[in-house]
Amino acid sequence: MRNEAGTPSLADVARVAGVSLATASRAVNNAYGVSEATRQKVLAVVEKLDFVASPDAERLARGSSRRVALVVPHLGRWFFGEMVAGIERELSAAGVDILLYHVDDPEDRREFFSRLPARRKVDAVIAIAFPVDEEERQRLELMGVAITAAGGRSTDYPYVSIDDYAAGRQAVDHLLALGHTRIGMLASFERTLPAPRENLRSRAYYDALAEHGIAVDPSLVHDMEWGGHNAALATAQLLASDPRPTAIYAHSDELALGAMHALALAGVRVPEDLSVVAIDDSPLADSLGLTSVRQPVREQGTIAARMVLDALSQPGSTAASVMLPTQLVVRESTGPVGTPPAVP
Amino acid sequence: MRNEAGTPSLADVARVAGVSLATASRAVNNAYGVSEATRQKVLAVVEKLDFVASPDAERLARGSSRRVALVVPHLGRWFFGEMVAGIERELSAAGVDILLYHVDDPEDRREFFSRLPARRKVDAVIAIAFPVDEEERQRLELMGVAITAAGGRSTDYPYVSIDDYAAGRQAVDHLLALGHTRIGMLASFERTLPAPRENLRSRAYYDALAEHGIAVDPSLVHDMEWGGHNAALATAQLLASDPRPTAIYAHSDELALGAMHALALAGVRVPEDLSVVAIDDSPLADSLGLTSVRQPVREQGTIAARMVLDALSQPGSTAASVMLPTQLVVRESTGPVGTPPAVP
DNA sequence: ATGAAAGCGCTAACAC
DNA sequence: GTGTTAGCGCTTTCAT
Numbered sequence: 001m002r003n004e005a006g007t008p009s010l011a012d013v014a015r016v017a018g019v020s021l022a023t024a025s026r027a028v029n030n031a032y033g034v035s036e037a038t039r040q041k042v043l044a045v046v047e048k049l050d051f052v053a054s055p056d057a058e059r060l061a062r063g064s065s066r067r068v069a070l071v072v073p074h075l076g077r078w079f080f081g082e083m084v085a086g087i088e089r090e091l092s093a094a095g096v097d098i099l100l101y102h103v104d105d106p107e108d109r110r111e112f113f114s115r116l117p118a119r120r121k122v123d124a125v126i127a128i129a130f131p132v133d134e135e136e137r138q139r140l141e142l143m144g145v146a147i148t149a150a151g152g153r154s155t156d157y158p159y160v161s162i163d164d165y166a167a168g169r170q171a172v173d174h175l176l177a178l179g180h181t182r183i184g185m186l187a188s189f190e191r192t193l194p195a196p197r198e199n200l201r202s203r204a205y206y207d208a209l210a211e212h213g214i215a216v217d218p219s220l221v222h223d224m225e226w227g228g229h230n231a232a233l234a235t236a237q238l239l240a241s242d243p244r245p246t247a248i249y250a251h252s253d254e255l256a257l258g259a260m261h262a263l264a265l266a267g268v269r270v271p272e273d274l275s276v277v278a279i280d281d282s283p284l285a286d287s288l289g290l291t292s293v294r295q296p297v298r299e300q301g302t303i304a305a306r307m308v309l310d311a312l313s314q315p316g317s318t319a320a321s322v323m324l325p326t327q328l329v330v331r332e333s334t335g336p337v338g339t340p341p342a343v344p
Numbered sequence: 345m346r347n348e349a350g351t352p353s354l355a356d357v358a359r360v361a362g363v364s365l366a367t368a369s370r371a372v373n374n375a376y377g378v379s380e381a382t383r384q385k386v387l388a389v390v391e392k393l394d395f396v397a398s399p400d401a402e403r404l405a406r407g408s409s410r411r412v413a414l415v416v417p418h419l420g421r422w423f424f425g426e427m428v429a430g431i432e433r434e435l436s437a438a439g440v441d442i443l444l445y446h447v448d449d450p451e452d453r454r455e456f457f458s459r460l461p462a463r464r465k466v467d468a469v470i471a472i473a474f475p476v477d478e479e480e481r482q483r484l485e486l487m488g489v490a491i492t493a494a495g496g497r498s499t500d501y502p503y504v505s506i507d508d509y510a511a512g513r514q515a516v517d518h519l520l521a522l523g524h525t526r527i528g529m530l531a532s533f534e535r536t537l538p539a540p541r542e543n544l545r546s547r548a549y550y551d552a553l554a555e556h557g558i559a560v561d562p563s564l565v566h567d568m569e570w571g572g573h574n575a576a577l578a579t580a581q582l583l584a585s586d587p588r589p590t591a592i593y594a595h596s597d598e599l600a601l602g603a604m605h606a607l608a609l610a611g612v613r614v615p616e617d618l619s620v621v622a623i624d625d626s627p628l629a630d631s632l633g634l635t636s637v638r639q640p641v642r643e644q645g646t647i648a649a650r651m652v653l654d655a656l657s658q659p660g661s662t663a664a665s666v667m668l669p670t671q672l673v674v675r676e677s678t679g680p681v682g683t684p685p686a687v688p
Numbered sequence: 689a690t691g692a693a694a695g696c697g698c699t700a701a702c703a704c
Numbered sequence: 705g706t707g708t709t710a711g712c713g714c715t716t717t718c719a720t
Contacts, residue, residue, distance in 0.1 A: 007464065007487060009713055020691045025715060033689055054464045056400040056409065057713035060696045065400065070444065075429045081420035088419075088446040097465065100414065100444040102432040120351060120398045121441065143351060228631025258631045264608065265633070287572025287602045289609070353697055364707045369699060377705055401697035404712045 008049040017045040028053065055097070067097045068308055069125040071112060073104055073190075077226075077254070078282045079297055083128050083151055086301020094309050103130075113139070124308045126150055130190070132157070146311035148319070150304035151297075158311075158319040160303045162295045164279075167326040168204025170293045171277045172249050174328055176212055179337035180247040180275060183209070184220045184238040186231050186255045201251045201279060220245055228258030235262035246337045247275040253284045253292055260288065260333070271335035281329050289332035296324050352393040361389040372397065399441070411441045412652055413469040415456060417448055417534075421570075421598070422626045423641055427472050427495055430645020438653050447474075457483070468652045470494055474534070476501070490655035492663070494648035495641070502655075502663040504647045506639045508623075511670040512548025514637045515621045516593050518672055520556055523681040524591040524619060527553070528564045528582040530575050530599045545595045545623060564589055572602030579606035590681045591619040597628040597636055604632065604677070615679035625673050633676035640668050 149159035281294035371386035493503035625638035
């Protein structure tokens with residue numbers, strides 16, 4: 001026994017308890033075929049020796065690891081961090097370990113899937129808010145690892161997300177209901193994605209306007225990479241258009257923040273002169289008094305984790321995807337159109 | 345061989361290459377005692393079979409796992425997410441896997457260290473921005489796992505962080521240099537911590553004022569939990585004090601954001617009526633035009649990762665702690681005191 | 689209900 | 705330089 005003092009093995013437990021290795025194993029795993037008396041005896045020794053099974057040996061002997069890979073871009077942004085937090089909570093409660101892989105750009109993505117660190121390391125992978133392409137998915141499936149998407153949709157494997165289209169509609173419809181007809185949109189795209197896909201938050205805008213018989217003015221739509229700075233730039237351009245929009249719909253709180261800063265600099269009052277609505281309802285929105293569509297991020301994480309747990313316990317089964325509802329949270333950044341400019 | 349089709353073992357590689365298991369192992373690990381020719385032959389087979397060693401078996405046979413635990417509170421906040429991103433990049437480049445543990449409150453902390461998931465699972469643990477107490481540290485040391493702190497200081501083990509005192513001084517001195525003498529402070533404490541420790545960002549404020557012969561007005565100091573909302577509340581109180589401060593020093597960008605929102609609501613112009621400075625220089629600061637002291641977060645992560653890597657390669661050695669410099673980034677939120685109120 | 693023994697996939701002496 | 709052979713710490717038939 002070349003064991004260091006601090007790490008007792010199952011064999012130690014067995015010896016001290018006066019039973020065989022096999023029995024000790026059964027007792028520890030609550031397996032059948034152990035008398036209650038023996039079980040208690042063994043568990044007592046486990047307690048006394050402070051024994052913890054080596055996960056590596058377990059995995060080797062058993063064939064599965066109780067480990068899942070979490071592939072996530074943009075840690076550092078609220079949405080992604082919260083999502084990870086939600087997943088971690090649920091998984092760690094179930095005794096499943098999380099291997100973290102951060103992929104910020106398409107190259108990281110590619111590298112992850114080619115090196116397949118997941119390979120032989122995990123039983124499942126959770127991809128946060130980005131699609132896994134068909135080939136990648138098949139390779140994973142071949143090695144028997146289940147895949148789940150959190151915060152994004154897929155046709156090929158189970159996911160949990162919000163209905164981005166509905167969320168967008170809630171935001172734009174809110175503006176429309178307030179009488180706004182000239183609405184700017186700050187849309188963002190993800191450079192993480194291998195190829196651009198249809199943006200449901202944008203489509204919501206187009207549909208809502210169309211349904212209200214409002215023609216879309218392309219100069220009011222700005223597509224940009226995520227980031228407050230870009231949003232501020234775009235907002236400055238919006239302010240220059242004629243007639244100036246009376247409202248702005250931002251795809252995310254961060255974009256809205258940049259916009260509001262630009263508005264403040266230009267002396268445009270919110271919501272008197274211009275209304276701003278966004279999607280996310282992050283802490284930012286609260287600090288800012290921003291009207292925003294709330295999406296339950298942590299809960300998405302929790303549910304994704306449960307789906308994975310299910311997949312682990314029933315290999316082969318395919319979980320049903322889940323779409324969580326969103327809810328408009330009205331704060332001070334939106335108001336009816338046409339409020340007469342207050343005289344200072 | 346009960347191997348599924350998709351997962352070749354080293355034994356498979358050896359057989360196909362026509363060498364023994366041992367030789368295959370040596371070749372794969374670039375160990376000594378393998379002729380270049382055989383090595384190439386083996387590696388070719390590895391390539392062809394798409395072989396990846398089972399980390400579990402490696403660890404079991406070798407005794408170490410090339411896995412480290414990352415213990416982090418408050419994912420979802422920029423600082424923590426960025427730090428994790430920095431660490432991940434470096435560690436994954438070195439082929440070390442990261443086990444993620446999220447601890448949001450003292451209870452999570454306690455649970456982490458008591459269940460010691462690290463136990464037998466990792467070779468090292470990195471604690472982000474929170475102290476590991478002496479007893480916890482000793483238990484970890486006993487099991488031979490190295491511990492490193494990122495984004496926080498410790499006297500008991502190596503760390504990498506910024507000099508919070510210096511950062512605070514840069515912020516407050518900037519205000520002082522602009523002629524401000526009545527300066528409010530928005531300080532935050534961490535409920536993650538087991539016990540409150542001296543806050544260097546606060547001390548910087550007290551010292552700076554003292555050195556300039558300015559008496560501290562306790563009513564200008566507000567301690568709060570992290571969050572823009574709390575900052576907004578505190579700011580409202582600051583505005584009510586008489587005479588009203590001409591500047592606010594916030595411990596973080598998020599706090600400053602809340603403050604600026606409160607100021608906007610109150611019709612107080614920044615920086616004409618009141619200057620705001622903070623610490624972090626997160627993307628928020630840029631979007632907001634906020635003067636802030638930049639701290640290199642990702643770099644702290646990178647360095648922490650390197651320290652761990654060193655510890656893994658030279659067990660027993662104690663890495664030297666590192667303190668990274670910070671730098672004031674002046675934007676539009678600060679200006680000289682006494683600017684005459686512009687007449688609207 | 690319990691024990692003996694055969695692996696799981698790999699590394700590391702130890703021979704040759 | 706290469707092959708043989710024990711294990712690493714656990715799970716799991718298969719006996720008893």
